[in-house]
Amino acid sequence: MHATPAAPYVHDQVDKVVASAAEAVADVPDGATLLLGGFGVIQGWAASCILALAARAPRALTVVANTPGVGPLSPQVLAERGLVRKLVASFAVYPTQPAPMGDGIKAGRIALELVPQGTLVERVRAGGAGLAAVYTPTGVGTDAARGKEVREIDGRRFVLERAIRGDVAIVRAHRADRHGNLTYRGGSRNFNPTFATAARTTIAEVDEIVEPGGLDPETIVTPGIFVDRVVRTEHPLAPATLLALSRRFGKQWDLEARERAVGPRGIPPDLMARKVARLLRRGEYVNLGTGLPTLVSDHLEAEQAITLHSENGMLGFGPLAGEAATDIHRYNASGQLVTGLPGESFTDSAEAFAMARSGRVTTIVLGGFQVSARGDLANWRVPSTGVGGIGGAMDLAAGAGRVVVMMFHLTRDGRAKLVPACTYPLTAERCVTTVVTDLCVVDVDADGFVLRELAPGVGVDDVRAVTEAPLRVASDVREMEL
């Protein structure tokens, strides 16, 4: 498969390697728009280049990234130095992770443009493909479409989303050759290949540099034409430390999923997860959202033949790896380390969202703050808590797949979450088909909620008492099969 050199053509003349991260970012000017690859978890940032940039300290930067990240090896360090004027991201402030970017946004020092995750990577993909704009179904009827053109095409509404290009893209890859050809590892591919295409200058930070011909040309993900500089770096943290931090980060989300969502009296989260798992059809491709839905992966049976999908480009991975985790590049969209499986594949996030929007992801399991009687979902922002994060839910819910919401029946302070109409900002209109709570299973049809199954010991009147919207009872309503 590898080519043999052909005289007189051999262009060992191309060499994009630079000696250091400092040299790679030496000419980033004040006011630059930076595209920073990475998915927001601890591992996977071009940490050395970001640190070198913080040291050089160009001012008034616009940072485009999925998230501002976590910790001092992420884009947070640029905000800490006061270098950031604007953040364009799908998450900005983590509820439990106070950080310089969030502080700057809250204080009004940093402008924020919050963009659905799939729309963000698609806008940059458009920039890198020389397109001006795309019409996407994501975000129709939500705050994400505010001020934007919405157009009906073939009977469905789409939002006009403009292309994004950067002055400098900084991506993290695994291996490079001197031509700038790049390969990645697992879920660490995510936004990097797309961001690499859309800047005037693209810098790749890598673990290893090989000679031209050292990468099988069939396996190159980012072709060198998009890459201007390559720098090999050692990660500032030892592998074992990075793995420990990644494990802790994933575990924290796991605990949050269980602890933050304390239901009043129904079945516990693991049984809810088991119920959701039982609703999946054989052979489905399934996305499990952040929070409670991540628990579902532990309850799938082999004969269900379920393939799990994650927004960072992991497809066909296994259950949560927990303390046994060894590969920091295998993680789900919640940043939790997962196990590998035969038949898995890795893509970038642009392709991961293409799978969802085009309906190839057949079931999406999402957490919820509110679900309305017409199937509207609100799950990204509680107005009283300030800035939220859109993440990938809007894109997932805009696809043609079935949306199952997994949530406690009541909020922690006892308010109903099944409501006549959502009062929180919407994630998507008319998308929910089924809701699994600690009390029951409810379907949403053209006329509203229909009670299908009841948790053990729970009666129809118990559910009615804590449901704000009208609730019809299916003629064959029965106890939950778990």
Place this chain on the structure above:
Amino acid sequence: MHATPAAPYVHDQVDKVVASAAEAVADVPDGATLLLGGFGVIQGWAASCILALAARAPRALTVVANTPGVGPLSPQVLAERGLVRKLVASFAVYPTQPAPMGDGIKAGRIALELVPQGTLVERVRAGGAGLAAVYTPTGVGTDAARGKEVREIDGRRFVLERAIRGDVAIVRAHRADRHGNLTYRGGSRNFNPTFATAARTTIAEVDEIVEPGGLDPETIVTPGIFVDRVVRTEHPLAPATLLALSRRFGKQWDLEARERAVGPRGIPPDLMARKVARLLRRGEYVNLGTGLPTLVSDHLEAEQAITLHSENGMLGFGPLAGEAATDIHRYNASGQLVTGLPGESFTDSAEAFAMARSGRVTTIVLGGFQVSARGDLANWRVPSTGVGGIGGAMDLAAGAGRVVVMMFHLTRDGRAKLVPACTYPLTAERCVTTVVTDLCVVDVDADGFVLRELAPGVGVDDVRAVTEAPLRVASDVREMEL
């Protein structure tokens, strides 16, 4: 890198393999829209599935393909059986390849939608990504934009192009696992990965099927989520026969390039190619169009460090392979077999056109029928000869790269090709920066043509006499350096 099985999750339950091409296409209904992967040359079609489809004979098909192909193992066979109602393609009728599809179009039995090559793959990519439409710079001011919305965005005009989806996609890949994960080979990747994403049912015809885990997940190009059926087939032709046919096909184009373009009295094609090669700057990424421009690859020097780009996704390949060719999967956009080089990479055509439209392909060398004084290029259709082929030139010329036109100064019947305004259908407006003819080198600036260099023995008045548009003479006009 390969995952180890993790109980109880092991989903060896997924199996998309079907026994035969006939079984794979057994349910394709009358009236179906087919997306047929392949680039149009002899090799690379899903020949067994296409033949099985021809045998089954569903009627009134719409065929979406880069081209209708060449020979009885291509989509031509569907037209031969009278099964095609409409063709959506970037080429339809080959001037020297009479074929059933072209005959059907000329006779009015087959409707034709001619689409620029990059726009075609981008429209299908939009379909597979769940988008409704994109704004592209390709085709503005040309017949390709006729009847379409043109919108000014940030001071530049873009055409609104609608997404395309199919009922059935039939792609040709190299290896598959039972989950439908696919890998490809060289330039045979082309439209296949994009077409695989955009149909209700996607069928992959492959050389080899392996167990899940048998493909390194980092190297999978099409993830199994997009693929519904996998069938292993033997190509109907022996490898040696296929190679011989491919060689002959490429050579035919080569001869055509030289013979069809007979200049009146200037330097021969090889010296024109040498001149173009000398105009390239060190380190450039260069696309060589069909016809005369393909000759340039033989005149590049190693120290120029030129990386060649082709619309089928080959990047960094070497000179034409000629009779020494051994790999039928390494071919340029003209279908000529080429040599490999260390540092090469393979992508799909969607990414290849992204490189061009976004300006990463820095010089485009195109043949020309006419160039106007304001830099308009006409190179795809001579109205008197009937249906033409748009190919990739419109997309290449719409990018931010420099466009160099390589053509004879006069047509074979002695008419000028440097004109005040083009009378043939345009390829792109105001795109040409330099023209290399058998007589001279001419630049195009804001005020029109400027004569820079003269072929040996050719005077300023000789050029003026055969140039229809005003021609200024550079103060430092000189003999061509070759």
